Amino acid sequence: MWLAARGTLAPDLFVATIPYKETREYVARVMAFSVIYDWRLNDAVVPLALRMGPIGQPQAPPAADTPRRAVECSANPPAGSASTPAPAAPAASSTGA
Secondary structure, three states, X not given: OHHHHHOOOOHHHHHHOOOOHHHHHHHHXXXXXXXXXXXXXXXXXXXXXXXXXXXXXXXXXXXXXXXXXXXXXXXXXXXXXXXXXXXXOOOOOOOOO
């Protein structure tokens, strides 16, 4: 009933009407960070209206021929690459009192 009454709203207005504060704030944060990640990965921002389909409708997966940008995580070097090991922790000294 709640979704049916609000399913035609724009995504940002839809989120503003979520009745549970914790859920509303969580969804708003996820949406904000999705814009940041998109900007950092693609050097462009896709408007929210183009990023999200109609509220209440299943999201279609991207087509097989959708262009993708290769992403590498600096914390996990590619297999076979040499990485510098972390420095060893200093040994505990004993003062012998």
